Amino acid sequence: MDTKVSPHVRLIGLMLLLGLHSISSFAAGTEDLIPLESESYPNDLLPQIRRAATTVPGELAVSINFVKVAESHRTYAAVIEDGSEELFISARTAFQIVYPQGSIMLDSGMDEAVHRFYGFGREEPYWQERNAAVQAALRRAQLIIITHEHGDHVAGVLRSDYREELAAKTILTQDQVRTLNLAPQLPEIALTPTLARTYIIVDYELILAVAAGIVLIKSPGHTPGHQMIYARLAGGQEFLFIGDIGWSLDNITKLKLRPAETIARIGEDPQALMYQMTWIKRVMDEDGLIIVPSHDDRLLTRYAEEGLLGTTLANR
Numbered sequence: 531m532d533t534k535v536s537p538h539v540r541l542i543g544l545m546l547l548l549g550l551h552s553i554s555s556f557a558a559g560t561e562d563l564i565p566l567e568s569e570s571y572p573n574d575l576l577p578q579i580r581r582a583a584t585t586v587p588g589e590l591a592v593s594i595n596f597v598k599v600a601e602s603h604r605t606y607a608a609v610i611e612d613g614s615e616e617l618f619i620s621a622r623t624a625f626q627i628v629y630p631q632g633s634i635m636l637d638s639g640m641d642e643a644v645h646r647f648y649g650f651g652r653e654e655p656y657w658q659e660r661n662a663a664v665q666a667a668l669r670r671a672q673l674i675i676i677t678h679e680h681g682d683h684v685a686g687v688l689r690s691d692y693r694e695e696l697a698a699k700t701i702l703t704q705d706q707v708r709t710l711n712l713a714p715q716l717p718e719i720a721l722t723p724t725l726a727r728t729y730i731i732v733d734y735e736l737i738l739a740v741a742a743g744i745v746l747i748k749s750p751g752h753t754p755g756h757q758m759i760y761a762r763l764a765g766g767q768e769f770l771f772i773g774d775i776g777w778s779l780d781n782i783t784k785l786k787l788r789p790a791e792t793i794a795r796i797g798e799d800p801q802a803l804m805y806q807m808t809w810i811k812r813v814m815d816e817d818g819l820i821i822v823p824s825h826d827d828r829l830l831t832r833y834a835e836e837g838l839l840g841t842t843l844a845n846r
């Protein structure tokens with residue numbers, strides 16, 4: 531199956547890279563498109579991503595920073611099957627990919643009203659000044675990418691004093707826009723079709739290169755519009771931002787989903803998440819990619835201590 535479809539997938543990837551973003555209509559009637567709801571990614575997905583990462587000219591990024599704008603306090607039992615009652619701190623984060631001459635933001639933080647939604651009525655840590663720093667970084671950035679259409683990732687570009695300015699350089703996928711329009715996670719992040727058109731809306735089959743060293747990887751499951759982001763730095767390190775496919779790296783290393791109640795509450799596709807996690811584990815173990823879940827506070831703290839991620843946003 532994989533060997534049969536890969537040349538076709540490569541062709542799709544090439545067409546995407548050539549800018550034919552409306553691939554679904556272009557390829558209508560063909561049978562061999564990768565069914566994303568199927569059991570796995572193609573075997574040669576990482577080589578495809580690595581090639582795609584070289585297709586946009588320009589210097590590679592030099593470093594990556596992150597900011598934690600808020601925390602949600604959970605238990606491991608709410609994060610992973612058979613998890614303990616021990617505290618799991620969910621870091622609410624935004625990332626800055628720093629180039630010699632500019633930056634790309636990955637996710638957008640959120641205002642305090644949206645943060646409250648995740649507290650289920652409890653008071654939880656929120657840092658207004660850090661979110662303001664994220665807003666300033668969003669304004670400086672050349673491009674903004676969103677892992678998925680949940681409030682803690684996307685609200686910063688929907689509910690900003692600078693919404694119009696940010697929209698013009700924010701990529702949203704058609705699947706993300708559809709959810710935000712028809713089934714937003716909370717009313718505050720609902721997006722009308724008219725407003726949606728002020729963003730850069732893209733559609734792609736499996737991967738899409740958007741900047742030097744940066745490739746989007748479609749991964750519906752946690753939400754319909756979820757995507758991972760691959761980033762290669764000038765120093766050769768390869769990062770894989772996995773959004774909310776797993777909230778903890780333990781989900782990946784142990785290949786364990788969130789508990790059934792959480793899956794049901796979010797409306798996730800557990801089969802899709804499992805094949806994504808299996809692929810993530812493989813590229814981590816065998817290819818040395820640095821895996822970055824959006825919310826794993828303990829892991830992000832360790833990455834910061836190891837110097838893999840910075841914690842101060844660059845002024846560009």
Ligand SMILES: [Zn+2]
Nearest residue numbers: 680682774824
């Ligand atoms: Zn999230």
